[in-house]
Amino acid sequence: MRLFRSLTLLITLIAPTAFADDLYQVEMILVRQNAVPAIVSRAAPEDWAAGAQRVGPDAQRTPSLKSEVDKLTASSQYTVLLHKAWQQTLGETPTKVAISDGVEQFGQFPIEGTLEMKLGRFTDVGADFWVNQIDANGLVTASERLKQDSHTKNGQLNFLDNGHLGLLIKITSLTAPAPRPVPDEIPD
Template identity: 45%
Template sequence: MRALRPLASLSLVLLALLSTSAAFAEAMYQVEVIVFRQTTQPLPAARPAPDDWAQGALPIDPSQERATTLNNEAGKLTPANGYNVLLHKAWAQSIGASPGRVALSAGSEQSGHFPVEGTLDLKQDRLIDLSANLWVNRFDDSGWLSSSELIKHSVRLQSGELTYLDHGSLGLLVRISPL
């Protein structure tokens, strides 16, 4: 009988760990993203963004949009300081063990593309894994996509920390905080 007690205790500990990770997997977070350009950098000509830039990701549900909190940081990214904010959004999202993908866009759509468009993949183990594929697009005089810049990064984030991702003339600030 005594030999079964350690097994029962081990089973209870494993069950507690599984239930904790299940609750952890369903946590809601506020995700906030700022995409900006250094205005002093020359704009490289690159291949245009693909027509399937969203890759099946759904746009952020308007009911999940939140007020931005990185307004002081965005306020410093002015043309007078050599920067231009291209996108600044915040939303609530459940982040768990399986990746969740959202489509981001800013500006007016032209021929199926936006001035800023792309996807964010988020998943959580102990830290939060972020994969960003964001295009900053240029259009010709007739409204057709002529070239794009891509910021593509994968990084591990600490919850609540502001993280800066640099990519040539483009930058990305992101903070993911529990709700």
Template identity: 50%
Template sequence: MRLLRHFALLLALLSPLAGAETARFQIETILFRQGEPIIAGQTAPDDWANGAPTKASDSFSAKHLNDEASKLTPANGYQVLLHQAWQQTLSETPVKVALSEGAEQFGHFPVQGTLRLKFDRLIDMQADLWVNRLEDGHPLESEHLQQKRRLKPGELTFIDNTSLGLLIRVTPLQ
């Protein structure tokens, strides 16, 4: 009986840890070019989304990084390529979402890629983004940003990758 009591106490202490790591977040990204394009050695693959779902239109939300985006002007040597904000539930199970900007041509977009997020106190982020010059609907040349990073919730993070940069903020919602 005594062993059962200790086991029940242990379960009571550990159970909040197992289910507490699921939360709703506001995710906002700004992908921008800094300087002249540096072309990747390969073009974006045809399966660039790799099965990742696109965001539902009702998940898009107000953008809060407009001041930061307004500073990324051609006069300052920058060009904003994608600026999106949405709400999403994150947990210890990784979630991958497809991002795109511009008109689709035969399954490709001028800006396309995936963002993989996992929440466990910090947020594990993996970005795989392509900026394409399309010809007849197929990528002729591509720039590529591929980075992994641990993010602090609510903190704006800058990711530098040759000619492309990414600003990302993942903010918990109350």
């Protein structure tokens, strides 16, 4: 019986720990692929951010993917619609954040959507965005929608392709040690 207790204790010490909530930087770029015809969907719902927490001004960060945005902007194939970066905690429990851009009119924005993220071996990402056309009265007259789920690799730029709209996303740990650089040459 003593051996069983010792073995149990040893296994708990050696076994990998569950992913704890850690601080991450999330950066996203929403683009329109100009070569693909726009697909107009139903208008964005009024409760587009239901259950999502807004990214506060204190969590926003300076985007680091400026060179990628410059390349996309220089190309006639893409239109950059939104570029945002912020920090937040991620863990095994899904977290949902609301992101918007432009002038709010009756609870709607020209660009609005949510990102739901759950940390694991990869980060599960659920993106749901609307690009709205708003008339002079402040009513949404038409919307384009990106709804995509993906398993993204942390620390790398990932592309979620949804036809005419796409999302580049990079999720980087702010608490994990930086990976060691790969040697130029492997010694014999």
